[in-house]
Structures are given as structure tokens and as C-alpha cells.
Amino acid sequence: MRGHNAPDVARRDFLRDVARLERFCDREDQNGLALLITNEAALWRPRQRRMPTRDEEFRIHHGRQLSGTLLWAGGSFPDNTRVLRGAYTLAWRQYTQLEGSSGEFRCLAVFITPSAAQPQWPHET
Structure with missing residues (x-):
């Protein structure tokens, strides 16, 4: 792709897919794969x-570890907030x-297993 200038949107959407797969993989016999090429x-x-960017917490560069709550623009856009139950390197x-x-x-492959989909906090069911 040339000149699309939208890596921030690609990051946001990829992590949205990871969070959606975590919700899907809530049984022992379910797992998922988020793949980006x-x-x-x-x-x-x-x-x-x-300098901080609006997608700072959504960075998906090599070696990055992702987990927990990711805020877009410091939380200024709540609809873009992503909560990851698992931890991913x-x-x-x-x-x-x-x-x-x-x-x-x-390519980047993120494997989602049922253990990653389990809530980390007792109040999440």
C-alpha cells in the first residue's frame, strides 16, 4: 500500500480484533488467531x-508487550478504548x-487461548 497514512487506524483495528477474539474464546475448546500482513x-x-501520539498505547511494534486497558489519546475517545484480558509479546x-x-x-500473529480470555478480575464475569 502506498501513501495511505493510516497506521494508527490499522493498530486500533488490529487490537479491536484481538479483544473481540478474547471475548469469543471463552470456552476450553475455542481459540483464536489475529493475523496482520x-x-x-x-x-x-x-x-x-x-512526542506522544493519540495511538501511543496501541503501538504494535516488534517486541512490544500488550495487556490491560489501552486508551486512545489518553482516554479522549472512549469508543476506541480496548481492554485486553491476556498478555501478548x-x-x-x-x-x-x-x-x-x-x-x-x-506478518504479526497473536494467538488467543481460552486462558487469555478468562477475566483477570473477580468482578468480571
């Missing part, structure tokens, strides 16, 4: 700049290499 390097690379892998400046594709 992209050539957008901004998704797998950590940010170099230190993100590992991007090489997918394919095509010719051209944006030819590198990587």
Missing part, C-alpha cells in the same frame, strides 16, 4: 520520536520480499 514498516518498527516475522521500495512484507 503488511508492508507498512511503521507498524513493526518502534517510534523514534518521543508481539513478534513480527518476515513474510515476503517483493521488488521495489515498499516490497518488504511482514
Whole structure:
């Protein structure tokens, strides 16, 4: 993809899928997989700049550990808040290499198991 300038939306939507899969995987015989394949390097690379961004808590770069409540723009957009029941260490892998400046594709797989879908707090049922 060229010039779409929407990695923040891709992050938000990917983590929405992870949270939805956690809700689905509430029985022992259910599990899920959130899979992202992209050539957008901004998704797998950590940010170099230190100025806060609205999707700061939604970063999905290689090595990132995600868990708990993720707030979009510090909570200014409650509809974008995501609550993850599990904990995930993100590992991007090489997918394919095509010719051209944006030819590198990587994939991110997040496996959701019933244990990740179990509530962490007693009041959640």
C-alpha cells in the first residue's frame, strides 16, 4: 500500500480484533488467531520520536508487550478504548520480499487461548 497514512487506524483495528477474539474464546475448546500482513514498516518498527501520539498505547511494534486497558489519546475517545484480558509479546516475522521500495512484507500473529480470555478480575464475569 502506498501513501495511505493510516497506521494508527490499522493498530486500533488490529487490537479491536484481538479483544473481540478474547471475548469469543471463552470456552476450553475455542481459540483464536489475529493475523496482520503488511508492508507498512511503521507498524513493526518502534517510534523514534518521543512526542506522544493519540495511538501511543496501541503501538504494535516488534517486541512490544500488550495487556490491560489501552486508551486512545489518553482516554479522549472512549469508543476506541480496548481492554485486553491476556498478555501478548508481539513478534513480527518476515513474510515476503517483493521488488521495489515498499516490497518488504511482514506478518504479526497473536494467538488467543481460552486462558487469555478468562477475566483477570473477580468482578468480571
